[in-house]
Amino acid sequence: MRVYTEFEDVGYSPCGIPYVHGREIPAFENLILQDKDFYAQQRIDVHYTTRVTRLDLRQGAVEVEGEGRVDFDRLVVATGFDYEPPGVPGDALTGLYYVKNIRRAMEFDELIEEARHVVVVDATPLGLEMATALAHRGKETHLVDPHPWLLSEVADPEIMKPVEDSLVEMGVQMHLTTRLEGFLGDGKVRAVSTSAGEIPADLVVVCTPKQPNNRLAREAGLQIGSTGGIVVDERMATSVEGVYAAGDVVELPHAVTRVPVQGLTGSHAYAQGKVAGTNAAGGRRIYQPVYVPWGMVAGKWMVGGVSFGETLATALGVPFVVGQAEGISRARYYPGTTRIRVKLLAEPKSLRLIGAQLVGGEGIKERCDFLGVAVWKGITIEDLAYMENVYSPAIGALSEPIALAAQNCLARLQR
Numbered sequence: 073m074r075v076y077t078e079f080e081d082v083g084y085s086p087c088g089i090p091y092v093h094g095r096e097i098p099a100f101e102n103l104i105l106q107d108k109d110f111y112a113q114q115r116i117d118v119h120y121t122t123r124v125t126r127l128d129l130r131q132g133a134v135e136v137e138g139e140g141r142v143d144f145d146r147l148v149v150a151t152g153f154d155y156e157p158p159g160v161p162g163d164a165l166t167g168l169y170y171v172k173n174i175r176r177a178m179e180f181d182e183l184i185e186e187a188r189h190v191v192v193v194d195a196t197p198l199g200l201e202m203a204t205a206l207a208h209r210g211k212e213t214h215l216v217d218p219h220p221w222l223l224s225e226v227a228d229p230e231i232m233k234p235v236e237d238s239l240v241e242m243g244v245q246m247h248l249t250t251r252l253e254g255f256l257g258d259g260k261v262r263a264v265s266t267s268a269g270e271i272p273a274d275l276v277v278v279c280t281p282k283q284p285n286n287r288l289a290r291e292a293g294l295q296i297g298s299t300g301g302i303v304v305d306e307r308m309a310t311s312v313e314g315v316y317a318a319g320d321v322v323e324l325p326h327a328v329t330r331v332p333v334q335g336l337t338g339s340h341a342y343a344q345g346k347v348a349g350t351n352a353a354g355g356r357r358i359y360q361p362v363y364v365p366w367g368m369v370a371g372k373w374m375v376g377g378v379s380f381g382e383t384l385a386t387a388l389g390v391p392f393v394v395g396q397a398e399g400i401s402r403a404r405y406y407p408g409t410t411r412i413r414v415k416l417l418a419e420p421k422s423l424r425l426i427g428a429q430l431v432g433g434e435g436i437k438e439r440c441d442f443l444g445v446a447v448w449k450g451i452t453i454e455d456l457a458y459m460e461n462v463y464s465p466a467i468g469a470l471s472e473p474i475a476l477a478a479q480n481c482l483a484r485l486q487r
C-alpha cells in the first residue's frame with residue numbers, strides 16, 4: 073500500500089497544535105503518534121513531501137510529481153481541507169499563518185515569541201482555540217469576525233456569551249460585527265484593515281471556515297456535491313468504481329435533516345478512513361449519516377452540542393420546541409463546582425430530541441456524546457426528563473442539568 077502526502081510527516085494530531093502554541097502541551101513532538109519506522113514496519117509505503125498532480129481514473133493511475141504515472145487497483149482520496157481564502161487584498165504578505173502542517177506550526181511558534189500584536193481572523197472553532205492559546209501566551213490578541221457572536225454558524229448567542237466574556241477577561245480584544253477588508257504591509261503584514269478601522273498586527277492567524285480540498289477529485293470527474301465535498305455512499309465509495317474518499321474532502325447527509333454537510337471533525341475523518349480503507353481492501357463496512365456531536369474549550373469555558381441549535385434549525389426551517397436550564401457540575405457545596413447551561417431542541421409533536429447546545433466549566437464532552445446517541449436512538453424529551461443520573465458530590469449534582477432542561481420543556485408545553 074502506498075500513501076502520498078505533501079507534508080513532511082503523517083500520523084500527528086493537528087488538533088493539538090493550538091495547545092502547544094498556548095503552552096498547555098510542552099512540545100510539538102508530543103503530537104506525533106508514531107515515528108516513520110512504524111509505518112514502514114506495517115508495510116505502508118509513505119511518500120513524504122510528494123505531490124499528486126492528477127487522477128486518471130479511466131486508466132486507473134495517478135500522476136505524481138517526480139515519480140510520473142503510478143497505477144492503482146483501488147484508490148482512497150483523503151486530500152483534506154483548505155481554508156476559505158480571505159478574499160481581500162494583501163493575502164500574499166508574509167506573517168499570515170494558516171494552522172495545518174505541524175512543521176509550519178513549529179516555525180510560527182518561534183514568530184509568536186517575538187510578536188506583540190496578533191490578529192485572529194474569524195471566530196470559528198479554530199479561531200477560538202487560537203485566541204485562547206495566544207491569550208495564554210500573554211500576547212495582545214485581537215479576534216475579528218463579521219458576525220455578532222462567536223461560532224455564529226453553529227452555536228446560539230446565549231450559549232456563546234460566557235465564552236466571549238471570558239475571552240475578554242483573558243485580555244482578548246473582540247471585533248465582532250467587523251468585516252475584514254485587507255492585510256496591510258510592505259512584504260510583511262503590519263496591520264489588518266477592517267470595517268471598524270486598522271488593527272496593528274505583527275502576525276495574523278487566518279481561521280476562515282474549512283472547505284473541501286477537492287481540486288484533484290473535481291478535475292478527475294468525481295461527483296462533487298452542493299457543499300463542494302466529494303459525494304460518497306455509505307461505504308465511502310465515490311461515483312467511480314474502485315475509488316473511495318474519506319475525511320474533510322467528502323460531504324455526508326446530516327442524519328436529522330438529510331442536508332449534506334462537510335467540514336466535520338477529526339473523529340469523523342478517522343472513522344471514515346477506516347471504513348474507506350476496509351472497503352477498498354475488499355471488506356464490507358458501513359458509515360452512518362452524521363449527528364455531529366462537537367465540543368471544545370474556548371476561553372475559560374467548555375462549549376459543545378449535537379446536531380444543531382436554535383439558530384441553525386431556524387435557518388434550515390426545521391420546526392422545534394426548546395427546553396433550557398442552568399444546573400451545576402458537582403454538588404453545590406463541593407469545591408470546584410461550575411455552572412452548566414443546557415439547551416435542548418425537540419420535534420414539536422413527537423418530542424424526539426433533534427439537537428442540543430451546552431456551555432459549562434466541565435462535563436460538556438460526555439454530555440454531548442450522550443446526547444448524540446440520544447438523538448440517534450430517538451430519545452424524547454420525556455425520556456430525558458425522567459432519566460436516571462449519577463449523584464456523587466465530587467462528580468455530579470443531585471439534579472442532572474439535561475433532565476432539568478427537559479423538565480422545563482415539558483412544563484412550558486403544559487402551560
Ligand SMILES: Cc1cc2nc3c(=O)[nH]c(=O)nc-3n(C[C@H](O)[C@H](O)[C@H](O)COP(=O)(O)OP(=O)(O)OC[C@H]3O[C@@H](n4cnc5c(N)ncnc54)[C@H](O)[C@@H]3O)c2cc1C
Pocket residue numbers: 076077078079086087088089090122123124125150151152153171172198285288318319320321336337338339340341
Ligand atoms: C489546527 C487544527 C485543530 C483541529 N482540532 C480538532 C479537534 O480538536 N477535534 C477534531 O475532531 N478535529 C480537529 N481538527 C480537524 C481534523 O484535524 C481534521 O478533520 C482531520 O485531520 C481531517 O483528516 P483528513 O485526512 O481528511 O485531512 P488531513 O488530515 O488534512 O490530511 C490531508 C492530507 O492530504 C494530503 N494532500 C492533499 N493534497 C495532496 C496532493 N495533491 N498530493 C499529495 N498529498 C496531498 C496532505 O498532505 C495531507 O497529508 C483540527 C484541525 C486543525 C488543522
